[in-house]
Amino acid sequence: MNRFEDTAVLLTGAASGIGRAAALRLASEGAAVFAVDRSGDGLRGTAGLLPPGTGRIHTHVADVSDEGAVVAAVSRAAETMGGIDVLVNVAGVHRTTPIDRLTVDDLRFLFSVNVVGTAVFCREALRHLPDGTGVIVNVASSSATHGNPFTSAYSATKGAVLAFSLSLASEMSHRRIRVVPVSPGTVATPLTSRSDMLPADLDTSYYRRIRAPFGTADPQQIAGVIAFAASPDAGYLTGAEIRADGGSHI
Numbered sequence: 001m002n003r004f005e006d007t008a009v010l011l012t013g014a015a016s017g018i019g020r021a022a023a024l025r026l027a028s029e030g031a032a033v034f035a036v037d038r039s040g041d042g043l044r045g046t047a048g049l050l051p052p053g054t055g056r057i058h059t060h061v062a063d064v065s066d067e068g069a070v071v072a073a074v075s076r077a078a079e080t081m082g083g084i085d086v087l088v089n090v091a092g093v094h095r096t097t098p099i100d101r102l103t104v105d106d107l108r109f110l111f112s113v114n115v116v117g118t119a120v121f122c123r124e125a126l127r128h129l130p131d132g133t134g135v136i137v138n139v140a141s142s143s144a145t146h147g148n149p150f151t152s153a154y155s156a157t158k159g160a161v162l163a164f165s166l167s168l169a170s171e172m173s174h175r176r177i178r179v180v181p182v183s184p185g186t187v188a189t190p191l192t193s194r195s196d197m198l199p200a201d202l203d204t205s206y207y208r209r210i211r212a213p214f215g216t217a218d219p220q221q222i223a224g225v226i227a228f229a230a231s232p233d234a235g236y237l238t239g240a241e242i243r244a245d246g247g248s249h250i
């Protein structure tokens, strides 16, 4: 499939996990990808994985929670690629926050990356996205609509990304720009394998019980969903969440 030939994609969180897999998938289908992340090493790793003869990956180091850095990244992306057709917001952070230990710093950290970063990227990219064909894909999470212990702050940020995306889809419908929130379930990435994800002193039996019928996803499976949402195949899809959770809501 070459659904993204002549398509300029701006994608955040491209140094690892789902963002890396999505950058590679979109580029392998012909896209020019402007890949943003705070990790320069990770971005170089992503670009190095692109097989020769497919699309292109330009790399740019920026902190998505820094408004000035986002403004600069978006304008550099437009300059480098001659425009922006698709924005994919993947960058995100997680902290485990049992309610008795939740701090204001946790809330500020999680919201500044997951929500503020996503919203400012949307605002800036919308200055460039073409009416009629422009697309935004925002990665939320199944935890936006499904309760899990010790993760209320993270879940709140993902609920915010979901709600933000639905209202933005409504606001952008007059320009025929699609906005699609994608909500993965559990995906095998560095984010979920961190040792502090479920500290030993917490009762984690809940997490052993809730395995999705289809198990844990590979990042490539979510990249496939992101590519579909961003592609002309999804031309009638806007303001609707795609939940790619391996059946965990069943």
Ligand SMILES: NC(=O)c1ccc[n+]([C@@H]2O[C@H](COP(=O)([O-])OP(=O)(O)OC[C@H]3O[C@@H](n4cnc5c(N)ncnc54)[C@H](O)[C@@H]3O)[C@@H](O)[C@H]2O)c1
Pocket (backbone or CB within 6 Å): 012, 013, 014, 015, 016, 017, 018, 019, 036, 037, 038, 039, 042, 062, 063, 064, 065, 090, 091, 092, 093, 094, 113, 139, 140, 141, 142, 183, 184, 185, 186, 187, 188, 189, 190, 191, 192
């Ligand atoms: N892994 C899962 O189970 C899962 C489930 C649902 C949703 N998600 C969401 O998917 C997205 C990607 O997660 P992942 O699992 O691939 O994690 P990951 O840790 O592998 O990748 C996240 C990427 O975001 C980047 N990043 C974080 N903060 C940043 C900042 N301030 N500025 C720039 N880049 C920053 C990191 O450097 C990293 O490359 C996140 O939004 C996450 O919340 C993940």
